[in-house]
Amino acid sequence: MVEECKPVLNTGLRGLIIASSKISDVRGSEGKLIYRGYLIQDLADKVCFEETAYLLLYEKLPDTDELVAFKEKLKTERHIPQEVIDALKTRPHGALPMDILQAGIGLLAHHDSDVRDQSRDAALRMAIRLIARMPTLLAAWGRIRQGEDVVSPSSDLDHAANFLYMLHGKVPDHEVARFLDTCLVLHAEHSFNASTFAAREVASTKAHMYAAIAAGVGSLSGDLHGGANVRVMEMLKTIGSIENVESFVKKTISEGKKIMGLGHAVYQTDDPRTFILAPMSKRMGERVGETKWYDLSKTLEKVAKAAFKKEKGLDLPVNVDFYSASLYYSIGIPVDFFSPVFAISRVAGWTTHVLEEQFADAAAKPALYRPESKYVGEYCGPDQCEFVTIDKR
């Protein structure tokens, strides 16, 4: 096991291969992302989110009948209990949407008797419910916090279109819905990132699907993880216009800072999802008559890559957050919903990982994650402290 012999103390488990998985493969040096054997490029162009979720959950692409049935199943599971809407209505309108989503997943759990059933079938049913209901939950919150009526899901619409319908209160144009749909396909799965690992970690104790997915959402809510495309958008707004790009990049480099959306922990080349996102961002900008954010992104990519190469000798690959920011913005998704929209896609991957964690073949299945720590407390030197009663401290 020499290949696994790496420093592990205080390295955040980086580079450590801790589990085998059949779900996805991230080939950083090749710029490839593979879901269950299929290249993301092929999927993005040709399948919808429902087909992707099916592929992840069932380990194969559905045929027409299977896809029809699966879409129907998702449609019937979209509704959330009125009591959950009632609970959301007690929430302060300024709450962080990721916090609403995390709590909301907990609320959904209270209505699902499958939380008491430890079978794989029950876990799969909960997975499908979560995939179906998280968009409803999020859209409901989008309405409630604005003092608007909640829009019930429409069984006439597919997954992405229905989300936009529930959020905006009107049926979206086909192309716009397809753009969001493609985003959901692109973000559905990415192996053992922090949020997926959190979900698996929780699932490893035999906690149920909701408890695990709530942990995933919590992990994704962190600035170092799901918050990145929000910060890309904030950066674009700070730059403001193309003529400021040069000076912004210069300043960023001189201050030793990073450009949001450039650079990645895993990919050494441009993230393959970028090539799909960038043209959609352009087209979407044209549709809404505001190509400024795409143009700014494009220029920033070019200028920053050249400058970091020249000044620092660094190749900066574009990551998935860079063009998704301007795309989401043009679609009319509120900036503070960027991470929650990421979550309603990634829940397909998370739930699949929970299924794998809890029900894969015993040989491939880790026991409950229970690492060790090295105690470095030296409060009384190398010895234990002698206890002193409070009156003598």
Next chain:
Amino acid sequence: MVEECKPVLNTGLRGLIIASSKISDVRGSEGKLIYRGYLIQDLADKVCFEETAYLLLYEKLPDTDELVAFKEKLKTERHIPQEVIDALKTRPHGALPMDILQAGIGLLAHHDSDVRDQSRDAALRMAIRLIARMPTLLAAWGRIRQGEDVVSPSSDLDHAANFLYMLHGKVPDHEVARFLDTCLVLHAEHSFNASTFAAREVASTKAHMYAAIAAGVGSLSGDLHGGANVRVMEMLKTIGSIENVESFVKKTISEGKKIMGLGHAVYQTDDPRTFILAPMSKRMGERVGETKWYDLSKTLEKVAKAAFKKEKGLDLPVNVDFYSASLYYSIGIPVDFFSPVFAISRVAGWTTHVLEEQFADAAAKPALYRPESKYVGEYCGPDQCEFVTIDKR
């Protein structure tokens, strides 16, 4: 780093020392548990939960003035917003209490503006609030699900007594409160177990305190983790009386099963906390005029240890869950509140770990936890799958 060179693939990170920590030390072979330099035996006899939480959070035992001020602080932070009570009232009475607790922590986050503040001070304030409010949340649920009025916290009572007061609606006797208080001291911290690791994992993405603690609760809710003392109690009820112990142990061994509460992943000797819990369980049984559960536990411990030694050559150390089950039961804590009561204690440890994860010296601080997985999907042999459109599948 040869000492860290261990198999890591599909081993649940067992035995792997992944981070340094100054918080606690579990010396399994010596049967010692140390919080910030102090032996648990010393703490259990001599300090209260508030003093323990102070020790964990501030790295020293408080003097009298500091303890008075800290208790006062916790008292002022006990109240939970009416909107959270309102949200709890929308919940189905049959929901699992751990699920209520996980969602409830999310609900509390919505009312705390510190979730937007990434400073250590803000994190510490949130930690203190969570330690103060989780008992209020849990007790409120205990009342609501029975259709009873919620009891507001009393500023006349210390932490443990106040919880029992809010749960049962009457001020507990001093000795009973002290027993629960001691349980809270004993369960407050136990290094990198699954729930603590889940909380740290979420915190490592710079997610806020509530998001991390909700993940900890989720992890603790799993049967392999926090559910153990519940299963001890269920086992005691199944056995029913002392004369059935011998046959139960015999049957358990012959079926290759385990006795709940005997055996531990870390301790090779009896868990040091057991020696404190067992006499409390006995005394508490005497107080309520029902020593049956203690007597049954004691006999079971003796018979099972001897039988496993004789039949299997195994030394079975008693773990912390074994006597806490009968103790909690005698105190009048509902069986399905055993894990949540564990959580209102362990939150002191979890929050301390989150502070360490996010704010320890850079040298000792891991980056965001991002392990790798080994892709073993062979859906199209060693190659990628060739994409086939849906009409041709």
